[in-house]
Amino acid sequence: MEIASVHDLAAASRILADQGVFDAAGHVSMRHPDNAERFLMSRSLAPALVTADDIMEFTLDGESRDARGRTGFIERHLHGQIYRARADVMAVAHGHSPSVIPFGLVQVPMKATYHNAAFLAAGVPVFDIRTRFGQTDIVISSVERGAALAGALGDAAVVLLRAHGFAAVGPSLQAAVFRAIFTEISARVQLQAAALGGPIAALDPEEGRKADMINLATVGRSWELWKARVTSPMERPQGERI
Amino acid sequence: MEIASVHDLAAASRILADQGVFDAAGHVSMRHPDNAERFLMSRSLAPALVTADDIMEFTLDGESRDARGRTGFIERHLHGQIYRARADVMAVAHGHSPSVIPFGLVQVPMKATYHNAAFLAAGVPVFDIRTRFGQTDIVISSVERGAALAGALGDAAVVLLRAHGFAAVGPSLQAAVFRAIFTEISARVQLQAAALGGPIAALDPEEGRKADMINLATVGRSWELWKARVTSPMERPQGERI
Amino acid sequence: MEIASVHDLAAASRILADQGVFDAAGHVSMRHPDNAERFLMSRSLAPALVTADDIMEFTLDGESRDARGRTGFIERHLHGQIYRARADVMAVAHGHSPSVIPFGLVQVPMKATYHNAAFLAAGVPVFDIRTRFGQTDIVISSVERGAALAGALGDAAVVLLRAHGFAAVGPSLQAAVFRAIFTEISARVQLQAAALGGPIAALDPEEGRKADMINLATVGRSWELWKARVTSPMERPQGERI
Amino acid sequence: MEIASVHDLAAASRILADQGVFDAAGHVSMRHPDNAERFLMSRSLAPALVTADDIMEFTLDGESRDARGRTGFIERHLHGQIYRARADVMAVAHGHSPSVIPFGLVQVPMKATYHNAAFLAAGVPVFDIRTRFGQTDIVISSVERGAALAGALGDAAVVLLRAHGFAAVGPSLQAAVFRAIFTEISARVQLQAAALGGPIAALDPEEGRKADMINLATVGRSWELWKARVTSPMERPQGERI
Numbered sequence: 001m002e003i004a005s006v007h008d009l010a011a012a013s014r015i016l017a018d019q020g021v022f023d024a025a026g027h028v029s030m031r032h033p034d035n036a037e038r039f040l041m042s043r044s045l046a047p048a049l050v051t052a053d054d055i056m057e058f059t060l061d062g063e064s065r066d067a068r069g070r071t072g073f074i075e076r077h078l079h080g081q082i083y084r085a086r087a088d089v090m091a092v093a094h095g096h097s098p099s100v101i102p103f104g105l106v107q108v109p110m111k112a113t114y115h116n117a118a119f120l121a122a123g124v125p126v127f128d129i130r131t132r133f134g135q136t137d138i139v140i141s142s143v144e145r146g147a148a149l150a151g152a153l154g155d156a157a158v159v160l161l162r163a164h165g166f167a168a169v170g171p172s173l174q175a176a177v178f179r180a181i182f183t184e185i186s187a188r189v190q191l192q193a194a195a196l197g198g199p200i201a202a203l204d205p206e207e208g209r210k211a212d213m214i215n216l217a218t219v220g221r222s223w224e225l226w227k228a229r230v231t232s233p234m235e236r237p238q239g240e241r242i
Numbered sequence: 243m244e245i246a247s248v249h250d251l252a253a254a255s256r257i258l259a260d261q262g263v264f265d266a267a268g269h270v271s272m273r274h275p276d277n278a279e280r281f282l283m284s285r286s287l288a289p290a291l292v293t294a295d296d297i298m299e300f301t302l303d304g305e306s307r308d309a310r311g312r313t314g315f316i317e318r319h320l321h322g323q324i325y326r327a328r329a330d331v332m333a334v335a336h337g338h339s340p341s342v343i344p345f346g347l348v349q350v351p352m353k354a355t356y357h358n359a360a361f362l363a364a365g366v367p368v369f370d371i372r373t374r375f376g377q378t379d380i381v382i383s384s385v386e387r388g389a390a391l392a393g394a395l396g397d398a399a400v401v402l403l404r405a406h407g408f409a410a411v412g413p414s415l416q417a418a419v420f421r422a423i424f425t426e427i428s429a430r431v432q433l434q435a436a437a438l439g440g441p442i443a444a445l446d447p448e449e450g451r452k453a454d455m456i457n458l459a460t461v462g463r464s465w466e467l468w469k470a471r472v473t474s475p476m477e478r479p480q481g482e483r484i
Numbered sequence: 485m486e487i488a489s490v491h492d493l494a495a496a497s498r499i500l501a502d503q504g505v506f507d508a509a510g511h512v513s514m515r516h517p518d519n520a521e522r523f524l525m526s527r528s529l530a531p532a533l534v535t536a537d538d539i540m541e542f543t544l545d546g547e548s549r550d551a552r553g554r555t556g557f558i559e560r561h562l563h564g565q566i567y568r569a570r571a572d573v574m575a576v577a578h579g580h581s582p583s584v585i586p587f588g589l590v591q592v593p594m595k596a597t598y599h600n601a602a603f604l605a606a607g608v609p610v611f612d613i614r615t616r617f618g619q620t621d622i623v624i625s626s627v628e629r630g631a632a633l634a635g636a637l638g639d640a641a642v643v644l645l646r647a648h649g650f651a652a653v654g655p656s657l658q659a660a661v662f663r664a665i666f667t668e669i670s671a672r673v674q675l676q677a678a679a680l681g682g683p684i685a686a687l688d689p690e691e692g693r694k695a696d697m698i699n700l701a702t703v704g705r706s707w708e709l710w711k712a713r714v715t716s717p718m719e720r721p722q723g724e725r726i
Numbered sequence: 727m728e729i730a731s732v733h734d735l736a737a738a739s740r741i742l743a744d745q746g747v748f749d750a751a752g753h754v755s756m757r758h759p760d761n762a763e764r765f766l767m768s769r770s771l772a773p774a775l776v777t778a779d780d781i782m783e784f785t786l787d788g789e790s791r792d793a794r795g796r797t798g799f800i801e802r803h804l805h806g807q808i809y810r811a812r813a814d815v816m817a818v819a820h821g822h823s824p825s826v827i828p829f830g831l832v833q834v835p836m837k838a839t840y841h842n843a844a845f846l847a848a849g850v851p852v853f854d855i856r857t858r859f860g861q862t863d864i865v866i867s868s869v870e871r872g873a874a875l876a877g878a879l880g881d882a883a884v885v886l887l888r889a890h891g892f893a894a895v896g897p898s899l900q901a902a903v904f905r906a907i908f909t910e911i912s913a914r915v916q917l918q919a920a921a922l923g924g925p926i927a928a929l930d931p932e933e934g935r936k937a938d939m940i941n942l943a944t945v946g947r948s949w950e951l952w953k954a955r956v957t958s959p960m961e962r963p964q965g966e967r968i
Contacts, residue, residue, distance in 0.1 A: 023427075023464075024463060024464035024467045024468065025358075025463070025464070044463065045463070046463055046464070046466065046467035048467060049467065049470075096356060096357075096358065098427060098430050098431050098434070099434060101355055101356050101431045101435075102355075102431055102434040102435035102438055103438075104443075105355060105431075105435045105442045105443045105444065106435055106438045106439065106440050106441070106442060106443070107440050108438045108439070108440070112889070113827055113828075113831060113889065114822060114827050114864075114889045114890055114891065115822075115863070115864040115865070115889065115890055116751075116822065118864075128443070130446075130449075135446060135448040135449050135452065136449065136452060137357070137449070137452035137453045137455065137456050138356075138357040138360075138445070138449060138452075138453045138456075139357070139453070139456055162443055163354070163355065163356045163357065163443065163444060163445050163449070164356055164357055165356065185749075185824060188824050189824050189827045189828055189831075191434050191437060191438065192824070192825060192828040192917050193827075193828035193831045193832055194437065194438055194439075195437050195679075195917060195920065195921050196828055196829075196832045196834045196917065196920055197832065197834070197920075198832050198833050198834070199832075200831045200832060201830075201831045201832070201854070201888055201889065202831065202889060203864070203889050204856075204861060206861040207856075207861050207862065207863070207864060207889070210861065210862060210863035210864075211863045211864045211865070213863065214863050214864075214865055221750060221751070221770065221771070221772055222749075222750035222751070222772070224772065225750045225772035225774060225775065226750065228775075265669075265706075266705060266706035266709045266710065267600075267705070267706070286705065287705070288705055288706065288708065288709035290709060291709065291712075338598060338599075338600065340669055340672050340673050340676070341676060343597055343598050343673045343677075344597075344673055344676040344677035344680055345680075346685075347597060347673075347677045347684045347685045347686065348677055348680045348681065348682050348683070348684060348685070349682050350680045350681070350682070370685070372688075372691075377688060377690040377691050377694065378691065378694060379599070379691070379694035379695045379697065379698050380598075380599040380602075380687070380691060380694075380695045380698075381599070381695070381698055404685055405596070405597065405598045405599065405685065405686060405687050405691070406598055406599055407598065433676050433679060433680065436679065436680055436681075437679050437921070507911075507948075508947060508948035508951045508952065509842075509947070509948070528947065529947070530947055530948070530950065530951035532951060533951065533954075580840060580841075580842065582911060582914050582915050582918070583918060585839055585840050585915045585919075586839075586915055586918040586919035586922055587922075588927075589839060589915075589919045589926045589927045589928065590919055590922045590923065590924050590925075590926060590927070591924050592922045592923070592924070612927070614930075614933075619930060619932040619933050619936065620933060620936060621841070621933070621936035621937045621939065621940050622840075622841040622844075622929070622933060622936075622937045622940075623841070623937070623940055646927055647838070647839065647840045647841065647927065647928060647929050647933070648840055648841055649840065675918050675921060675922065678921065678922055678923075679921050
């Protein structure tokens, strides 16, 4: 799998804003390609505005290695503790997209409504911060909260945060972005299917496992399209076609 | 808290139009920074078109101090009477966004579906103009109607107007804009959660109180993004980055 | 009330496309300002593309007076027969906007969910072409079908066409455009309120009558905004401000 | 019926992306105008980016005749086997639009909610790949799977693929594009009508048959509008008006 650059990470942030998964908040990170004990993530900034200069390097405990006056997101611990708990995870995206939040508020489990959402077929856990931390400000603002969230995530691709949002992880930056986008879209589909009534013939776990392999193999086609939308002509490599 | 300028107030109007909270109507005001007995508000104009030249000054009873041929909104009394009743309120936004109106028509109370809507956790009252004024044209067109609405608002951050819209208030212009936007978004989330069925694990009042403090401390990040979208390059201060 | 020009009629067509009420189809007409037995309407063309040169003149029976090689819409009889039946109607808009169609398919009556939709408070009849004409192609393609539709409209401001769309009428071009737009928006609001369950505290008929007078008096503010969005700078009168 | 060119086929791909029927995936094909045993289809590429240079020629069994280093879509067998089974079909579109997917997941049949969706009135079958192939990756990646899907389509205009998407066919490229777009829009309408409750007075089969003839005769008006949106000025034939 190709190693993503800080330019790709900045593009990922703008992509998730452009695709409606991030609003004025939301953040995406990737594990450092040369040091598994570090991760890269934007300074605290609206995700639509992130460029490569905004990318900071953190230890897994969320300590900045190159602040240069820049301030990290409070919720960097959500990212760091997932990287600590899950050696297979190379990227994490966290957002509050409107169609996903309902599934963290009710007892209806999220399903994989179609092949693009295959990564949901293995199950989507819900993290309720009250269970361990009581009445809080909801923010994943400490190592302890991050670790508890990573525990709730378990082996899954996506975890819902009650009254907050979700986190999607993947074996590459492109995969995490793909999963964040289709978590939102599949949620929309499921909301509509639920309104029709009756059981939902979603993907079986085995179908999900097989379809996810196809998705991971073809994610580049979606990535290139999404990236082209958030990249100005001057930033594009010479001769790249849009 | 930084004091907002008339340029910010005009931008707030365009922001709320750009974000889909205002349509061809809707208005936002702020208390005069130097005179608590006055407030500033656009002349009667589609909110997407408002610039600093359109801002008028009013007494709390809605009398213009600097009309210069300009006509104020009929509903300026909604603003004036809230400033009179609530010394803590520095800005008011009133709109008719489509996802909020349903909650003024049925018995289901609005909830704070996620941290960005924390200000809703303390409860959202509904004002039915019929209770006191009978069959009207619905418009908050007098001091008396404005005062009754302010009474219904009480200590809340948002009040719903049956078959009309809502008003959101805040301790700063940025906060009122933030609340108006997330009133609409949280309403969308709640409509979808309600369609799934069962109780909704919304923010508890204490969670809401704590999360709202975070929101107020970080509202600038959202504000800058929203403002950049409605500000042309020539209007931006030298060197400001978008 | 100011008399609308053919430029306004063409703008009305583009406005209704821009606002999502018209798709690749839909048409708006106005009674001829100098001859109550004629009406003006675009040639058959996607509504987003209509300019003043596309406006044709028809008798109330749908005969063209100035074809010059241009072809009228098949459904011009919907317009002509409403002008014949309703002397108070100066403009008619007919579209198929997605949120309105459901109310022509089920037994739930449309309500006036808020003041902008006040014109719906007096009731919204449904026209089922099967009742009189049996199994048809649904199109209002004859004087007879148009007259039957006008009969179903009666004194109302809006009539729903089962499995087809709706027609909105008004005492001016601006009013008909306003009503077409807020028929669609109010339908969206009602769909959401219905999903929450329980009765809907919509506008009473008397509230609707009063609020509609306000709407008709202030429609110019919305019109100017909508028109600015579909008018290129070169077409604007000298000095007009956008 | 006018014969479509490879430029039209490329435009069809961009139209379906522009209209929200295709996302980063989705593909449309047409039968070769000079050889009924061949079909034309884009190389594997995001549909919004397709131009005439991307169009490849395939046998009905999905073998490329002019690859020149280009890679076809895995799912070209969906297209090829429909052309084999249905001599009347001249174009096929396959996408995953969000409002259509729910109808492949539940027991509620799709209806023709209005005249533009008349082609649905004869019934919309659902293809569940599990029935014949068990637990798969969902993709129509072989002649066998394509043939099974074509069998499920039967004489219909549209077939739903459970947990996957849909395919729409037509007697011309323009008709297939029109049907793909209005399959999505009618699905939205039906989802909303279903939420209101009670039976839905959709088009009867006979109404559908008659209305579809009108649609096929007037599809050019919609096509021109859609095409103008995805065609840059330099690509337009001299003098063509937008």
